[in-house]
Amino acid sequence: MAANIRDVAKAAGVSVATVSKVLNGYTTVSQKTKEKVLGIVRDLDFQPNAAARSLVGQRSMTLGVYLTTGLTHPFFSNILAGMEQGLKARGYDLIYLAQLSYGSKEYNLVRHCRTRNVEGIVVFGFSHEEMNIEELIESRIPSVFIDLDVKGPRAGYVSSDNVGGIEQAVRYLHGLGHTRIGLISDLPDTYVGRLRLVGYRSGLRAAGLPYAEETVAFGDYSREQGYEAMRKLLAASRPPTAVVCCSDYGALGAIDAITEAGLSVPNDISVIGFDDLELARNVRPALTTVRQDMLSIGKRSVELLDEMIHDDEYPAPAVIFPTELIERGTCAPPKTLNS
Template sequence: MATSIRDVAKAAGVSVATVSKVLNGYTTVNEQTKEKVLKYVKELQFRPNLAARSLVGRRSMTIGIFLTTGLVHPFFTRILAGMEQALQARGYDLIYLARMSLGKEISLVQHCQSRNVEGVVVFGFQHENADFGELIESGLPAVFIDLDICEGRAGYITSDNREAMERAVAYLADLRHCRLAYIGGIKDSYADLHRLAGFQTGLARAGISYREEYRIAGDFTREAGYLAMQRLLALPEPPTAVLCCSDMSAIGAIEAIREAGLSVPEDISVLGFDDIELAEYIQPALTTIRQDMTTIGRRAVELLDELIVDEKLAPPEVIVPTELVVRQSCGPAKV
């Protein structure tokens, strides 16, 4: 077991400075040397003294997360799992930044300063309810999830929402559906705008007309999906397939279809978005777009660390691919 950084440097055949750079996440060390150092860190069971590192480098080794979705949301729990992987690998602690502190609402920048965080991950905000001008002007490194802010030292990471919906429409068109509805998320939110654009592009490519009455706004919840589906079923010509902006909305839509005495997918096909754990176990199992939420969480921390370490680094714009997961909730349209 190594007791000091010198033990690791000696075993790896590199300088103490090189080991220090690897442990602090510097990007100037080549990949082969980095892998060798980390190999001996693991073999020698070396545990860096984070308190000493923060004192010497005047770093807190703490980042914050600011969100509105709630810690129990199924989407967030998988993002957090990915974040934890990168936090452990890079030696950071994570602090949750509440919107209120000691009963008083304070700005995000003030909160970050009071907690001495080196950067912040922001998640769950929509364009219409978010003003991050002060954060961007402050120069504090920030990475936004599902919010396309790229300015100063703030960048973002998101799923490829447009392409995902285009592929979903193509899949349903191949099943001979031509009356396709869209149950959205919060209207004009980043995710909703990009998924709706993908939905409309997919329809155009398949030669299917877009019908405004088939677009219903929601808020990503089961309740919103249920109510939206009721409105669609009340139309003179209901859709034969419904694409939902979230799995929870899709679950609500399936409930409404069943209550109306109809079946999924025999009467109406339903397709979700996210691939939460529950999607595989409901009946029928949900066909959905899988977001790689673990990768999004891990990369958010990695990107933030890179911004913290390199003040001249251009803000990142990262789009993560999705996957269509075919299960039992979609079937051929009735001819």
């Protein structure tokens, strides 16, 4: 079987304590001993047992990821890819704590973390109601939330600049000549939904445009809701000539509704999405959208956790990444200006 620390100690002619010390970078080991031990470690292909380490030391070198949302969404995949980068750089392994699968009433996140000695966790959740956040905060297990403004002594969050992203989209549309710009927003009771609405109003204000309730509709992240929302906007006495959507999927639904109404994108109505998922490039016309830096969000989340783990006093992080408007094929000047 695989060698253990005793085998190494024996082969090197030292005690297990000494082997442990060179493995853990203690400086109180002579250069000669260190080299000897390291050589044996290599020869025997020795890897310390993580369970034993975890049991005796405080470190399990395990981070967890908890999902209150489906993982089939590409948004998740991209963030996870970013997390991997951070994980590797800091030497952690990642464990799936749960998702819908454990989403039953009996599931207890904190207990699960303790059982596995999880040192910190990344939480994907869009609303404060979806889980028992208080219990997590009280547990003092370092936590980083994605897209949810949770703050506690050992909990923080990272997100995109939702206000700025939507604001920029509105101003871009205004720059194209649009004066009736609609919004298909997230549910207003979510963190990002609230901020995006703020960004919308501030974009309107910057453009000197009035805010009208009838140009705002709400939906979730689905194509279907985007479709329904757009139908509502289209039913107004003076429908918007451009619409900003809070997700790429919602934008696709909006385009469905526009097309169904016998209008075309971008000639009759301009559409902007949010996220810049892969599908934004695949769709025809390719979707103009507000890009989120999902890779960086994931990577930074892990780095923040590492900081919190190493420093009990590390202040609750609140990191906001800038967004970027990606111009593609779904925006054009309003028709009235063209003809």
